[in-house]
Amino acid sequence: MSTLPGDCLAQIFSYLDEDSKSLYAFIRVNRLWCVNAIKYLWKQPLRFALILKSTPDYTLRHRTKTGKLTETFIKCLIHNEMVSGGDIQNKRRRSPRVPLVSPPLFNYIGFIRRLDLDDLGLAIAEWAEYISSPKYNRNSSLVKVRNVVFSVLIQQRPARYKSIKDFREDKSLIKELTVRICELLINQIQKLDYLSMKPSKPFPASEIFIIHLMKDSWFNIITREYMSIINYPHANISLSHLVEFEWDESRTEAESSSRFLIDLSLVCTKIQTIRFDMNKSQTHDLLISEALQLLIESQTRLEEFELRNCGLFSYHIMHGLKTRASTLKKLTLRKVSPLSLEFISDIAYLYNLEELRYYEGDLLSKDAWPLSFTHFPKLIYYEIDDLFPTSITVNPDAVISDSCPMLQTFIYNQKRYYKAESTALIMRSVGFHCQFLRHFECNAEICSIDLLKLVFLSSPNLETIIITNDRVSLNIDGLLLLTQLKNLKHLELNGSWEFEVEPLKRFLINSKPPLSTIVLSENKCFEDSHLQVLLNCLKGVLTTFHVLKLTKRLSIDMRRQAKEDIEDFLYKRKTNVVED
Known part of the structure; x- marks a missing residue:
């Protein structure tokens, strides 16, 4: 292994970019291994640090690790800004305090390709808890590092605080630090591939994370500040090549989320994957739907779209997807319940779909589901799971083929709601139009063996x-x-x-x-x-x-x-x- 060239090592390590333990072991083998593994370890470092954030297993020991990682992260930001001659003046390099923020071994910020805003906020909040802990404040060298970081970031020294309590009660300080850290981060990330907001679930959760969910916690202050990250000066460069975007609506207000989506649509035009969770939003003012439509329509390469936990009250989202029919290949709807069937009828116009999944939606009808496979001549994967059977008003002009020659996987599970008419109609459609199935799965009301005969005889390659x-x-x-x-x-x-x-x-x-x-x-x-x-x-x-x-x-x-x-x-x- 020691004779393998760096390109081979990088190819091997790319298959382990989700395994932080292995990557951390690799960087200690030798310099060549370290150089090739470090970029995968720092591709999304905050996620590795907070991997247990939604479990009771996150302890004070993990907080210390998160705090140390975040401090390294911040010191790297400071050093890069000094070297580049930014608004943190170069004269500070001659200050006796500067050795405390010595140059890192690598430009870790340059390796970051994936950023979750919830993880960013939690990391800053955990760092704030870490540097205000009694154990930290008993170590004079660590306190000096903290004072230097504060003075360099915001030209303010926390030495004036007589107690940790006074430091914790200064809400304005954490607000200023958050803004400064986010500004430096966006200014130094040259290319971000993935941006998300995936909040940790409140229960079950670690006891030390419960403090972040309180109304006046540091974390809530941080959350309000980093929503403006899209408007920072360098954001149009660092986010312009965004490939994947994922958003969970549970921790943000409709107005701020819609503003973020609109601003993002002005910056990013090359997103290939969008996953959006409305968290069972009952937003009748349509702010989110309209903003999401703008984001969808602004993308020229959108291939995959997933919508979750949504009461669909308008046609905006589906009309936006209809404009992307030439590029969209994967559509997933999970617990999406439209107020009117016409709000999802535009599915039939997505003629380039290769994968269609619809889970647990309530379409408020007991009629059969006649969405024919002939709408999708390129369909490879089709799954309907626990969806209330319904009829969708489909314009005959949307039918562009008389077969579905590419379909290989068919899954139709109706555990809660079932109707023989729905099952018979879909099974006949499979038997008549899909001759190359590899995977067939059905849990529904099958009243006749003739339906299975039709499918199995027409698909001998199962x-x-x-x-x-x-x-x-x-x-x-x-x-x-x-x-x-x-x-x-x-x-x-x-x-x-x-x-x-x-x-x-x-x-x-x-x-x-x-x-x-x-x-x-x-x-x-x-x-x-x-x-x-x-x-x-x-x-x-x-x-x-x-x-x-x-x-x-x-x-x-x-x-x-x-x-x-x-x-x-x-x-x-x-x-x-x-x-x-």
Whole structure:
């Protein structure tokens, strides 16, 4: 490994950019490893420091680490500003206090590519708690560092405070520090790829984080200040190449969020991914929707959009997406409940979609869902999960194809609301228009085996089948006799599916599938004879076999035989791999 060139090391480390422990170990191997690993460790350093922020596991020990990291972060900002000749005057470099903010080993700020505003605010608040702690103030060298940082940032020394209590009660100081740190940060980041606001959940949370949620806490003061980060002088440069934007509305007011989105739309035009969580916002004044529409329409490369926890009261967001139909490839709606069906009818016009997901929305209708696959000739992934079945008013002009040749994954799960008409309409659409499915998953009211026949006969290349039948007992003998699935690798049957031994045997002999995983749950017909057929026909193939809540109990001998056959095959395969 010591002879590998830096380019190879960088390629390897890029796969571990989420693993802070490994990256931290890499920087201590040698200089070459350090140079190539440090940029991934500092790509989003605050997230690593606050990885436990939403859990009770965040302790005072973690606060100390966060405080030290933030102090390093701030000292790097100060040093860079001194070197560049900014408004922190160069004369301070000759000051006896300057050695306390000695030059860092690397320009860490130059490595930052991802910034979460919630993490930034929490890091500053945790640093403020850290430098005001009794343990910190008992160390004279640390106090000198703090005084230098304060005096250089805002030309104000905290030495005048007689007690920590007086320091903590000065709210104006933390406000000034926040503004100064954010100004320096935006001024020195040359290119930011990712910007987000993802607040930590209040419960369960660490006890030491609860203080940040109080009304007059330092953190709330910090939050109000960094919302203006978009208006800092250098923001049009550092944010102009933004690729990914994620926002959670839970901790900001509608007016400030909408202003931020509008300002961002004036600066960024190349965002490829937008994820927006309205946090079940009931914003009838439409401020957020209108601002989000402006942000969407200003992007020339938007490929992925996700909207969560939203009561959709207008057409603005969908009209904005319609203008991006030429570039948009992925659309995800999670717990989005439109007030009117016409607010989401523009989905049909997104003709370049490759992935469409809709989870847990209430569309206030009991009619069938007729959104045809023929609207999306490039669709690869389609998932409807726990969505109230509905009809969407669709303009026939939106239908631009008579098939969906690219669809490979189809998932339709209706656990809360189900209707046979909806299921039948969608299944027929799959059978008629989608011939290249690889993954088929359905948990809905399937009233006829003919629907499954239509799908399985038209999609002979299926690799994964997961079907659930909790309502009507269905016999699939005819389906097994007619179907050949030569690529089937994963089969999961949940609920009351009935099938005899002979049809099962015929299906396995005719198909000869590489069926490595079988899962059966709540089945009423499966017996020892069925298991024997599986072991005989899938010998040397089957690696995973799970049965849950079967009505008929399998004998101990058959269970033992199945376990021995599978373990023997796995052992032989492992041995062969080692020998090769």
